Amino acid sequence: MTDQDQALGRQKAKAPTIFDVAKQAGVSIKTVSRVVNAEINVRESTREKVVAAINDLNYRPNTAARVLSGKRFYVIGLIYENPNEFSYVQKVLNGALKACEAGGYTLLLLPLTLPNPDLIQDVRRFVSQSRLDGVVLPAPIGDFISIQRLLTDLDIPFARISPRMPLADELSIHCNDEQASFDVTQFLIDQGHQGLGFIKGDPIHAATAHRFEGYLRALKANSIEYHGEYVQDGQFSFESGRSATRALLDLRSPPSAIIASNDDMAAGTIFEARERGLRIPEDLSVVGFDDTPIASRIWPPLTTVRQPIVEMAEALTGLLIQKLRGDPDDSAERSFACHVVTRASTGPRLIN
Amino acid sequence: MTDQDQALGRQKAKAPTIFDVAKQAGVSIKTVSRVVNAEINVRESTREKVVAAINDLNYRPNTAARVLSGKRFYVIGLIYENPNEFSYVQKVLNGALKACEAGGYTLLLLPLTLPNPDLIQDVRRFVSQSRLDGVVLPAPIGDFISIQRLLTDLDIPFARISPRMPLADELSIHCNDEQASFDVTQFLIDQGHQGLGFIKGDPIHAATAHRFEGYLRALKANSIEYHGEYVQDGQFSFESGRSATRALLDLRSPPSAIIASNDDMAAGTIFEARERGLRIPEDLSVVGFDDTPIASRIWPPLTTVRQPIVEMAEALTGLLIQKLRGDPDDSAERSFACHVVTRASTGPRLIN
DNA sequence: TCTGCATCTGACAACGCTGTCATTATTCCA
């Protein structure tokens, strides 16, 4: 509350409206509206007057009135799987929130628990009840055809993070999982490892395939023979990492390094290895993916691959907002690089 | 809308308005409004007609119009510290989201990075720009006097989770940290431990003091002498847990069990113990607090204390919504119980 | 049956903005 308010008897400060700005700038409300919405056909000198008045009064357009009057809602939805390990979603959330704030949009959340028989109904209710302009779909939600179709039918633009299969002319963003996987595999090979175990992730995630391909490419590039038994399926869960590791370590000649397709599974690998009394990294090198909080909190801390998820989500949400605004596509960078974070869970292969 | 739609007369289904309902029920829009808002002075027979029409048309009031017209916004804000370890916030988020959905409110997020010199300005902007009716403040944000004062000045009701010091007549909810800490300490004593190390949390959290008090009470109840050097300060971080553990294990006669005030610090304890070649739980029992994802992902999995945060946040948000609605206070349960989750990081004291 | 009061109901003006369309100012070219 300002001094002025107090002088006026401490009325609860009523927010200034478009009329106040128009009056102060000496123009019509429509012109103010034009300036606020960055429309064309406003003389530069007029614009300046209006902007000055806006700043002077600290005017913010009333969202409810905009919504009621126009056909836009200034709301973006984020539909995500609500997992136990939340760090991916947290990052997406932070990035999307940042872009929304910058763009004057509001972010609404729909956490989904999978599997969900009422998936489509839930999404439909969310979208129509919350009156969304657009939707951000992180993996793996973005790969649900039924959701894509629903949003297309409702004519609601969406943008996807790391989609399995980018659609023509769609908004999406990804990081180079394949290359990252190649890099981390090469890193292990450089340390002298030849027996390289690999634990795949949940096939529902596109990253699962990409990471596996990077592994294969690295083997090939180094002329290392591919052994099918060195590759195990997992579901990105701690437990699945454990049992996959069990299988790998039970092999006649077990690998000297294991690449798990995410940190949770890598934690499972370490867990299982310790149960067997193996030393890490002396007896077994382990790497994960994603650099989740657990990676730096287990013993030994995990060598892993970090994706710039926050930045990716922010960029993608920004692109979506641009599209909603009808701005020209500024063709921002849509591919981000991952990089290997080296910690103590990996080491050179010891010849015994 | 496509040309085809127009040709077919398939207008994009416009949502029914209060006028449509009024017409179908044969009453005025004001009466419909009364029914929708559960106001008094509507004849039962009239109400039934209106309700039937509402259901028939599947009418939902337009939030923007309500907001524009009335003085309520149907929006609740959640202001939280945006930490690395997100599981607490995740749970709060899930609970608040659930209550908001049930109550027809929208939840808006304000993540805060601490320390933040512009804290108050950020909060003020959030609150006024987003036009909030009420705010949920999880720990430790709820204990910032400046935020409390701001909200009080702006006349915006707030509700706090686990406040250090409940204010008279405020909405808050907590779980019995002191008792939980007593229980887990007693659990260790029952296993034969006498030398009980304790790592305090960040003093900014009220839980820190409560947990310490429970520890003290358990010592007293079992006539175990209190040793000041067995108590170390921490900040709830993995690193602080490590260094506190270092100090404890460097003691002439180190404790046989360590109680860390959260899981992250307990992870630090385990990390440090392993670096020294100690076996857990044979050489050292470790317990944490909060049952975060890491608790079940480290080796060995952590005995810890689980708080029903989701339920607490849901209940509290529900209470806040009730208050905003002007409903009578139904005096729902405001105190929740924690319980010990026993895993492999604790065991009986081995006499050597 | 009528009066007076409590109970219901409805007409209509906000709320603050954007879309439409009319009007006015400016620019450009013959």
Place this chain on the structure above:
DNA sequence: TGGAATAATGACAGCGTTGTCAGATGCAGA
């Protein structure tokens, strides 16, 4: 320099709801 084309601006009607206040209705008691 005039006239057409174009750019800039403004008047005003909604958008769907709630608040206000006036008016209608119902009911008890005389």
